[in-house]
Amino acid sequence: MTDAPLLDVQGLRVAYTTRAGEVPVLTGLDLSLRAGEALGLVGESGCGKSTVALSIMRYLGRAGRITAGRILFEGRDLVSLDDGALRALRGRRIAMVYQDPMASLNPVMTVGRQLMEVPMVHERVDAAAARARALAMLREVRLADPEAVMDRYPHQLSGGQQQRIVIAMALIAEPALLIMDEPTTGLDVTVEAAVLDLVRDLRRRHDSAILFISHNLGTVARVCDRVGVMYRGELVEEGSVRQIFTDPRHPYTRGLLDCLPTSGRDKRHAPLIPIAGQVEPASARTPGCGFASRCPHVETGRCTTRAIALATVEDDAGHRVACVRVDELAQAARRRATLAVRDAQAPTAPVIAVRDLHKSYERRRARLAARKDVVRALVDIELTAARRRTLAVVGESGCGKSTLAKILTGIEVATGGSVTLDGIEVAALPVDARDRTLKRKLQMVFQNPDSTLNPSHTVGYAIGRALRRLRERAPADVPSGVARLLEVVKLGPEMAARRPRQLSGGEKQRVAIARALAGDPDVIVADEPVSALDVSVQAAVINLLNEIQAERGTTLLFISHDLAVVRYLADHVAVMYLGTVAEFGAVERVFAPPYHPYTEALLSAVPVLDPDAAASRIVLEAPLPRGDEVPRGCPFATRCPRRVGTVCDDVPPPVQQLDGGHRIACHIPAKELAARQVPL
Amino acid sequence: MAALGESTPATVGLAIVLLWATLAVLAPLIAPYPPNASDLAALAHATPSRTHWLGTDHVGRDLLSRILWGARPVLVIAPLAVLGAAALGSLLGLTAGYYGRWIGIVITRACDIVLSFPVIILYMIILAHFGSSAWNIIGVLTLTKAPIIARIVRGMTLDLREREYVAAAKMRGESALYIMLVEILPNARGPLVVDMCLRTGYNVIIIGVLGFLGIGLPPPDPDWGGMVKDTYGMMMVWPHMALVPCAAISSLVVGFNLLAVGLRELGLRD
Numbered sequence: 049m050t051d052a053p054l055l056d057v058q059g060l061r062v063a064y065t066t067r068a069g070e071v072p073v074l075t076g077l078d079l080s081l082r083a084g085e086a087l088g089l090v091g092e093s094g095c096g097k098s099t100v101a102l103s104i105m106r107y108l109g110r111a112g113r114i115t116a117g118r119i120l121f122e123g124r125d126l127v128s129l130d131d132g133a134l135r136a137l138r139g140r141r142i143a144m145v146y147q148d149p150m151a152s153l154n155p156v157m158t159v160g161r162q163l164m165e166v167p168m169v170h171e172r173v174d175a176a177a178a179r180a181r182a183l184a185m186l187r188e189v190r191l192a193d194p195e196a197v198m199d200r201y202p203h204q205l206s207g208g209q210q211q212r213i214v215i216a217m218a219l220i221a222e223p224a225l226l227i228m229d230e231p232t233t234g235l236d237v238t239v240e241a242a243v244l245d246l247v248r249d250l251r252r253r254h255d256s257a258i259l260f261i262s263h264n265l266g267t268v269a270r271v272c273d274r275v276g277v278m279y280r281g282e283l284v285e286e287g288s289v290r291q292i293f294t295d296p297r298h299p300y301t302r303g304l305l306d307c308l309p310t311s312g313r314d315k316r317h318a319p320l321i322p323i324a325g326q327v328e329p330a331s332a333r334t335p336g337c338g339f340a341s342r343c344p345h346v347e348t349g350r351c352t353t354r355a356i357a358l359a360t361v362e363d364d365a366g367h368r369v370a371c372v373r374v375d376e377l378a379q380a381a382r383r384r385a386t387l388a389v390r391d392a393q394a395p396t397a398p399v400i401a402v403r404d405l406h407k408s409y410e411r412r413r414a415r416l417a418a419r420k421d422v423v424r425a426l427v428d429i430e431l432t433a434a435r436r437r438t439l440a441v442v443g444e445s446g447c448g449k450s451t452l453a454k455i456l457t458g459i460e461v462a463t464g465g466s467v468t469l470d471g472i473e474v475a476a477l478p479v480d481a482r483d484r485t486l487k488r489k490l491q492m493v494f495q496n497p498d499s500t501l502n503p504s505h506t507v508g509y510a511i512g513r514a515l516r517r518l519r520e521r522a523p524a525d526v527p528s529g530v531a532r533l534l535e536v537v538k539l540g541p542e543m544a545a546r547r548p549r550q551l552s553g554g555e556k557q558r559v560a561i562a563r564a565l566a567g568d569p570d571v572i573v574a575d576e577p578v579s580a581l582d583v584s585v586q587a588a589v590i591n592l593l594n595e596i597q598a599e600r601g602t603t604l605l606f607i608s609h610d611l612a613v614v615r616y617l618a619d620h621v622a623v624m625y626l627g628t629v630a631e632f633g634a635v636e637r638v639f640a641p642p643y644h645p646y647t648e649a650l651l652s653a654v655p656v657l658d659p660d661a662a663a664s665r666i667v668l669e670a671p672l673p674r675g676d677e678v679p680r681g682c683p684f685a686t687r688c689p690r691r692v693g694t695v696c697d698d699v700p701p702p703v704q705q706l707d708g709g710h711r712i713a714c715h716i717p718a719k720e721l722a723a724r725q726v727p728l
Numbered sequence: 729m730a731a732l733g734e735s736t737p738a739t740v741g742l743a744i745v746l747l748w749a750t751l752a753v754l755a756p757l758i759a760p761y762p763p764n765a766s767d768l769a770a771l772a773h774a775t776p777s778r779t780h781w782l783g784t785d786h787v788g789r790d791l792l793s794r795i796l797w798g799a800r801p802v803l804v805i806a807p808l809a810v811l812g813a814a815a816l817g818s819l820l821g822l823t824a825g826y827y828g829r830w831i832g833i834v835i836t837r838a839c840d841i842v843l844s845f846p847v848i849i850l851y852m853i854i855l856a857h858f859g860s861s862a863w864n865i866i867g868v869l870t871l872t873k874a875p876i877i878a879r880i881v882r883g884m885t886l887d888l889r890e891r892e893y894v895a896a897a898k899m900r901g902e903s904a905l906y907i908m909l910v911e912i913l914p915n916a917r918g919p920l921v922v923d924m925c926l927r928t929g930y931n932v933i934i935i936g937v938l939g940f941l942g943i944g945l946p947p948p949d950p951d952w953g954g955m956v957k958d959t960y961g962m963m964m965v966w967p968h969m970a971l972v973p974c975a976a977i978s979s980l981v982v983g984f985n986l987l988a989v990g991l992r993e994l995g996l997r998d
C-alpha cells in the first residue's frame with residue numbers, strides 16, 4: 049500500500065439544480081481504487097451511484113454540479129481539468145460501459161468501424177493496425193466469428209453481443225480505469241452470467257481497475273474484490289466482498305441482505321424482511337445519519353444530530369462503516385423474522401388446466417407478399433395450477449410466458465388447445481366475451497409500475513371503478529370499499545386522493561394489487577410484478593402477495609425471470625423455453641436434480657451472494673436462436689451444454705413423467721441426468 | 729396556471745393573449761369612436777394625431793377603434809374553430825388509433841384526402857357557395873383542422889392503448905368508448921393542448937387571409953384582414969393604414985405561438 053491509489057475521490061459533493069432549487073445528491077463521498085482492483089458500488093435507485101460514475105467521467109450535464117471535493121486520478125484532479133485534457137483521458141485512460149448497449153453504439157456504423165475508431169483517434173494508428181486490434185479484441189470478448197461481426201450493424205446483434213462490443217470498445221484502449229454502470233441489468237440471466245464471467249476473466253488479463261455499479265448484490269459478488277454500499281449519497285459501508293456479505297455491520301447493509309430471497313429460504317420458513325419506510329427524497333435531508341428514519345436501531349441524539357463519518361471496524365482491516373452504534377450492534381443478532389411454519393401442503397384440485405395450448409402469430413414478410421411467416425409463440429403448453437397455491441412460470445425474454453398470461457386473461461386468444469378456468473373453457477374466449485363472473489375470477493397485476501395505473505386518475509378512482517364494475521357496488525359504498533382494499537395492501541386511506549405520480553414504485557404496485565383484488569378473484573396472474581422494484585420494496589410486495597394468498601385462498605400465477613424469487617415464492621414451477629415447457633413440477637423437485645439442462649443452466653447463472661461460489665458453472669455462450677433458426681427437434685438444442693447428438697435437432701424431446709407430477713422434456717433419461725448433475 | 733409563470737415564453741405569450749382578450753372585451757368602453765364612423769375632417773391628416781392615436785383609414789374611420797373592435801370576432805372565431813376541430817379530431821383519432829384495421833385505415837385515408845386539398849381553394853369554394861358568416865368560417869376551419877388533430881391523437885392512441893392500465897380496464901369489462909374517452913384521451917391532453925394553442929394562432933392568420941381575400945366577415949364591421957385588403961393599395965402614401973392591422977394580427981399570432989412553446993417546455997419538464 050505504498051503507492052498512491054489510481055483513483056482517489058475525496059469529500060465529493062454533487063448537487064443537481066432542479067425547479068425546487070439545488071438538491072444535494074452526493075454529500076461528501078470518499079472512495080479509492082488501486083490499480084487493477086475491482087470495486088462494486090451497490091445501493092437502491094436514487095442513492096447516487098450513477099452520479100459517482102458521471103462525476104468521475106465529468107459527464108454530469110448542465111443540471112449537475114460538483115460543489116466540493118477532489119477526484120484524483122493518477123495524481124491529477126479531474127475536477128479542475130479543462131475540456132481538452134478531459135477528452136484526452138476519456139476513452140483512453142478512463143472508459144465507461146453503460147446499461148443500455150444500444151445507446152452507446154452508433155446505429156449507422158458497423159461495429160467494426162466503431163471499434164477501430166478508438167485506437168485511430170486516441171493513438172493515431174493506421175486503419176490496418178486498428179483493424180487487427182479490433183479483431184483481437186472481439187476474440188477476447190468471445191464473440192464467435194469476429195470477421196463477420198466486424199461488418200455488422202448494432203441492430204443485427206443480440207443484446208448480449210452488443211454489450212460485449214461495448215466492453216470491447218471500452219477495453220481496446222487498455223484504460224487504467226473501467227467504469228461499468230449496471231452493465232448487465234437489461235440482459236437475460238444466462239447472458240448476464242456469460243458477460244459477468246467475461247468481465248472477471250478480462251480483469252485478470254488487462255489489469256484495468258473496475259468501478260462496477262449495480263443494484264444487484266449477486267453480480268457484484270461475482271466480479272468485485274471490494275464493495276461499497278451507498279445510501280442517500282453517502283458511502284455507509286465499505287469492505288471486501290467477504291466482509292460485506294458474511295459480516296455486514298451497517299443496519300442498511302444488513303437490511304439489504306435480509307430482504308433478498310437467497311437460496312435456502314422459502315416462504316414457509318422465513319419471510320423476507322423488508323426495510324421499513326422508503327428512501328426519503330434528497331431534498332428532505334436532515335443532519336445526522338441518512339438512514340436514521342428507517343433504521344431499527346436508531347437512537348435519537350447520537351444518530352440524528354451530526355454527520356457520521358466512515359470509521360474502520362475494530363479488528364477488521366479495510367472494513368469501514370458509517371454507524372455510531374457499530375460496536376454495540378456487532379453483538380446484536382441480525383433480525384430474523386419468525387413465521388409459523390405451515391404444514392407441508394396437501395395437493396389441491398387444479399383451478400387452471402392448460403392442455404396442448406398453441407399460439408402463433410402470422411407475419412407477412414413484406415407488404416403484399418403472398419408468403420407469411422408463422423411465429424410460434426406457444427407450442428404444446430401443458431400445465432396446471434393448484435388452488436390456493438402459487439404456480440411460477442419462469443424463463444428468459446421471448447420464452448412465451450407473457451403470451452401465456454395474455455391468453456389466460458383473454459387479452460389474446462389461443463390458436464389451438466384448451467385452457468380451463470374452474471372447468472370453464474377460456475382459450476378461445478376474448479375478454480370482451482367473458483361474463484362478469486368469469487372476469488371476476490381472474491385478474492392481473494402487471495409488470496411496469498409506471499404504466500399499470502392511469503396517470504390521469506386518482507388511486508381512489510382506479511380501485512373504485514374496479515369495485516363498481518366487478519362487484520356492482522353502489523356509488524355510496526365505494527369509498528369504504530376502497531379504504532378496505534387499501535388496508536389489505538397496507539396503504540393508508542389518504543392514498544385514495546393521490547395520483548400515480550405522487551406514489552413510489554412499490555406503492556403503485558400495491559395499488560395495482562388492490563385493484564386486482566377488487567373483484568375478489570380466485571386467480572391473480574402477476575406478470576413480473578416485482579422486477580422493476582428495488583430489493584427492499586420487492587421483499588415487501590412478495591410478502592404481501594403471500595399474505596393475501598394465505599388469507600383469501602387466492603391462486604397465484606407468478607410470471608418471473610428471477611429464479612431466486614421463484615424459488616422463494618412458488619409451490620409449483622413451469623420452466624419455459626422458446627414457447628415450450630421444458631420442465632414442470634413442484635418447486636422442490638424442479639430445483640433439485642434431475643434438472644432439465646436448461647433449468648440447470650438458468651440456476652447456475654443466478655448470481656449468488658457467496659464470494660466462494662464454485663466456478664464450475666454452466667455458461668451458455670450461444671445466443672438465443674432467431675425465429676427461423678429454432679431446430680425442429682428440441683428448441684434448446686442450439687445452446688444445450690448436454691446435447692447428445694443430431695437426435696436433439698431433429699426429434700422433439702419426449703416428456704418424461706417422474707415422481708410427483710414432475711415432468712422433463714429431454715432426450716436424456718432422467719436417471720442419467722440425475723447422475724451427472726449436482727444440486728445448485 | 730401557476731406553473732405557466734415558470735416558463736418565460738409561456739408568460740409572455742399569455743400576457744399578449746390576455747391583453748388582446750381584455751381589449752376586445754372592453755372595446756365598447758375604451759374605443760374612442762364608433763368603429764364605422766367616418767371623420768371626414770380627419771381625412772386630410774390620416775396619419776396618427778392627437779385626435780386619432782393610430783390615424784384613420786381611407787374613409788376617415790378611427791384605426792384604433794377599428795382594431796379594438798376587430799379583435800372581437802377573431803378572438804371568438806379562432807378558439808371556437810379550434811375547439812370544434814379538437815372535438816371532431818379527437819374522436820376520429822381515438823377511433824382510428826384504438827380500432828386499427830379497416831376503421832383506422834378509412835379514417836386515416838379520409839383525413840389524408842382533406843389534408844391534400846389546397847385549403848385556400850377549399851375555403852373559397854365553400855364560403856363562396858354558402859356565403860361568408862362567422863359560423864361558416866368556424867365550420868370550414870373545424871373541417872380542415874380536424875384531420876391534423878386526428879393525426880396527432882391517433883399517434884398517441886396507438887401508443888397509449890398498449891399501456892397496462894388499458895389492459896386492466898378491458899379486464900374489468902369497460903366499453904370501448906369508456907376506454908377511449910376516460911383512459912386514453914386524458915393522457916393525450918398535453919400534446920393536444922399545445923397543438924390547440926398553436927392552431928389557434930394559425931386560425932388567426934387564416935381569418936386574416938380570408939378577410940384579405942374578401943371572403944371573410946362581411947363589411948362594414950371591422951375585420952383585420954379586411955382592413956389590410958382595403959388599404960394596402962395606399963401603402964406608398966399611408967403605410968400605417970395597412971401596417972397597423974398587420975401588426976395586430978402578427979402580435980396575436982406570436983402570443984399564441986409563445987404560449988404553445990411555453991406549454992411544450994413545461995410539458996417536457998414533468
